[in-house]
Amino acid sequence: MSRFLTVIAVTDAVAVAEKIAPAPKMETVPVDQCAGRILAQDITADTDIPGFDRSVVDGYAVRSSDTTGASGSSPALLQCVGRVMMGGRDSTLAIGNTECIYIPTGGFLPAGADAAVMVEYTEKAGDTILIKKPASHGENILLKDEDFRKGDTVFFKGRKITPQDAGVLAACGCAAVPVAQKPVVGIISTGNELVPASVVPEPGQVRDANGPMLAAWLAEYGCIPRRYGIIRDDRESFEMMIAKAVPECDLVLLSGGSSKDDRDMTAAVIAAKGEILVHGIALAPGKPTIIGKIDGKPVFGLPGHPASAFVVLIAIVRPLLDRMLGQKRPLLRSIPAILGVNIPSQRGREEYVRVVVDQGVATPLFGKSGLLNTLVKSDGLICIPAGYEGLEKGSRVEVILW
């Protein structure tokens, strides 16, 4: 194979990745456990919410017209004719002119009433209630269907469910929530120099940082990571492990192989067992990335440098996962900032720069992509698009937060 890669643009690589993404599969989870998952179906309200006019205060249900002009010195005098109990509707409860009924917060507004007066603005004298403040029509009332109306589409599929959404789903009767299944993502670390975290490295060896980093990121992103340990850079080990991982996973990531020999091995094995779709992306760091397919499943060869692997994860693998999850509007956590210094870039490739953000100013943290410490000292990434020769100090940038 050539020593020079034929690189393609990031947008093209993303399009390839999205195209080979397996379709989302659905499952249901209890509403208590749905937060962070991706909704797999549109959800409609099965009833009006609330289902009846309710008081939002503790006080008296009144006819607002009976309270016109009421004040502390000249209260309206109303006859209390009952008490609303929580949790039901007493259809005999109703008020006529100059009558009122005690109502707790959340209680069913009795017939004839159109407002509620807070108990703090009332005084009780036997069955007579002194109302010291006028109530306007609808005051302190939550109207039937004011929150959601029966049949309304409350959420559209593809939404990442928040804790508040879980509350709304419960209110809509969605006790079992249809969500996208978590994709199972295999991680195979490769490299003769790699040892696991539990081993003290000998001279020439390093511990595998990418495996745990990828697993942790994938778990946070809503996948089920499955580690296949560390394999040596020989063809037989490669083929055996891929043959094991592909049927067990929805997507397989080969991590490591930063040297050309290793990359060639990864490419050769993917080519032999399936096909290579992309080999080289106009992306820095992250150029020597491989996108392939084996038995219809996406298989990626990620660069071995931790920073490079991480950028490829964010820029290329994430859109594919969004497709696998059916996620419509990925929540990219980003903040605007002003660039603190000039950053030169190479036209023709998309460049991701690690930055520290302080008081709204983004400062690049340059460092070899083999270093881990810039990944943990930085707050996120800024992207310099492919057509730019760089960004000037003072530019507005969007920082993709870790």
Next chain:
Amino acid sequence: MSRFLTVIAVTDAVAVAEKIAPAPKMETVPVDQCAGRILAQDITADTDIPGFDRSVVDGYAVRSSDTTGASGSSPALLQCVGRVMMGGRDSTLAIGNTECIYIPTGGFLPAGADAAVMVEYTEKAGDTILIKKPASHGENILLKDEDFRKGDTVFFKGRKITPQDAGVLAACGCAAVPVAQKPVVGIISTGNELVPASVVPEPGQVRDANGPMLAAWLAEYGCIPRRYGIIRDDRESFEMMIAKAVPECDLVLLSGGSSKDDRDMTAAVIAAKGEILVHGIALAPGKPTIIGKIDGKPVFGLPGHPASAFVVLIAIVRPLLDRMLGQKRPLLRSIPAILGVNIPSQRGREEYVRVVVDQGVATPLFGKSGLLNTLVKSDGLICIPAGYEGLEKGSRVEVILW
């Protein structure tokens, strides 16, 4: 009890909550599963990282002085005397004057070499390598301990572990990561009007939205939520369920009870079984909050309105959880914005306003705190401090994102 609560300031309520927080307990988890957890001990690097000088490119290990002035038209001619293999140190490998050795990315820099030249800038003619570009001292080399030095404190306890941190922890030999145990948080929903999500509400009934919302939020925040279902507003049910939940949990949240009767019941039961420390906070929404203690464990009475319960969760319960988790610098996801309109507020209480953020402009989404839809339509909260009569249009605000 009085119909008026004796409210205390938010800061005082938080101090009370933090004071009764149980101390963090430690456990260890595999490094692959540590992201999102709170580190329970300081972590030091057990070796230099990397443990040896490494090449960051595929190419030739050289003496930089041998390449001075090299160019395409006038290359330096070096004798290739070997090949670095990955994963070990061949102590016989060394270069002398005008010699070089092939080295893959990540390879152990052989004795005598002080730089690496990318293979792209070389040409091979038998054992002679043409070097077409000068290399400076240290070029393309990652120095031993350049990333982290043995004995360095790499992370301090109390940090929320990111996926990148997981990579660094692995590199530091931390295969089993000491983290804070997840607090078990009991959730008891109370209210005669409440039915679970699976039941179609009768007139006067509403579905319990707070229970699932609290459970979902707690799970995302790193706790183990434990639901105790919905109980009726009678003293016996209350006492039974509290007697069951307190020994099983580290913290118990009673949700619901928006009416004064319900709040009184909650307060009476907590007072009878333990003690009440706070009853009423200068917080809007969220005033009728109860903080108590039973058998040494914190027990909260949260307001029943969903928006109120959520604000209390963010403003009061979260600092307590941070204490229980030993979290030092909570990651408050917030973004700066400009306020789009004036917001009046009542001096003397801290007020949280739900806002929508669009293009850097925050616009309040006013709505009764009994509504769920404002919680899901808003992007987050802004806080108006207790001493303010409001905030003016154009003010810079910090939006706490959901």
